[in-house]
Amino acid sequence: MKTIGEKLKDARMNAGLKQSDVAEKLDCAPTSLTNWEKDKVQPSLDVLSKLCEVYGISPLSLLDREYEYADIVAISGKPVSDRTYEEQIALNFSEPVLVRLMAVEAQRQETKRIEETAAFLKDTDLLTRFGGMLNKAEIEAVKADYDASGAADADILFAFHALTADNKAAFLSMLSGMLADSDNLQAFNDKMDAAKAFTLDRLAKQRKEIKEG
Numbered sequence: 001m002k003t004i005g006e007k008l009k010d011a012r013m014n015a016g017l018k019q020s021d022v023a024e025k026l027d028c029a030p031t032s033l034t035n036w037e038k039d040k041v042q043p044s045l046d047v048l049s050k051l052c053e054v055y056g057i058s059p060l061s062l063l064d065r066e067y068e069y070a071d072i073v074a075i076s077g078k079p080v081s082d083r084t085y086e087e088q089i090a091l092n093f094s095e096p097v098l099v100r101l102m103a104v105e106a107q108r109q110e111t112k113r114i115e116e117t118a119a120f121l122k123d124t125d126l127l128t129r130f131g132g133m134l135n136k137a138e139i140e141a142v143k144a145d146y147d148a149s150g151a152a153d154a155d156i157l158f159a160f161h162a163l164t165a166d167n168k169a170a171f172l173s174m175l176s177g178m179l180a181d182s183d184n185l186q187a188f189n190d191k192m193d194a195a196k197a198f199t200l201d202r203l204a205k206q207r208k209e210i211k212e213g
Contacts, residue, residue, distance in 0.1 A: 005039035007062045011055040042085050045092050059093040069105045
């Protein structure tokens with residue numbers, strides 16, 4: 001496996017250039033080329049960029065491997081002093097590649113989200129139970145609450161998300177007021193049992209109407 005210095009030398013020779021030719025273009029001493037190519041000294045990233053421009057290559061071609069999106073993110077999270085020279089090259093010159101990697105990562109996350117939503121719909125039988133009554137945003141909202149609440153009853157979650165925004169605010173305000181007084185707790189529990197039964201009954205009727213309609 002060749003070092004970065006050896007790869008720089010190969011790139012120079014492939015370009016048909018002498019060390020003196022490159023030194024003249026970069027306005028530096030020919031000995032600098034010798035030190036870089038023998039890995040005695042690492043060129044600054046700015047100088048490396050100019051060298052690659054002269055040789056007609058990408059700085060990324062000097063690396064031993066391709067870096068994925070997660071690699072670049074991990075490198076960016078390291079203190080500068082902890083990054084290797086190769087990691088710094090990957091980070092500094094990956095912007096064009098990073099745009100592509102970010103698009104790939106975004107697609108991967110979207111595919112994962114779709115798969116998780118599909119599994120949620122299947123596990124809770126949401127589409128059969130509620131037909132086309134939920135749009136995409138509402139399904140995502142119900143799923144988020146379902147995941148966050150430790151798989152709460154999907155019927156109750158649906159009933160809440162079926163409310164309008166104003167009704168949700170009123171509903172939550174009512175609950176807050178009732179729970180503020182401990183004397184209301186037993187009555188609240190009784191009413192919630194009744195409310196749950198009422199909600200489930202209404203939902204059952206709606207599902208029946210959808211199936212028969």
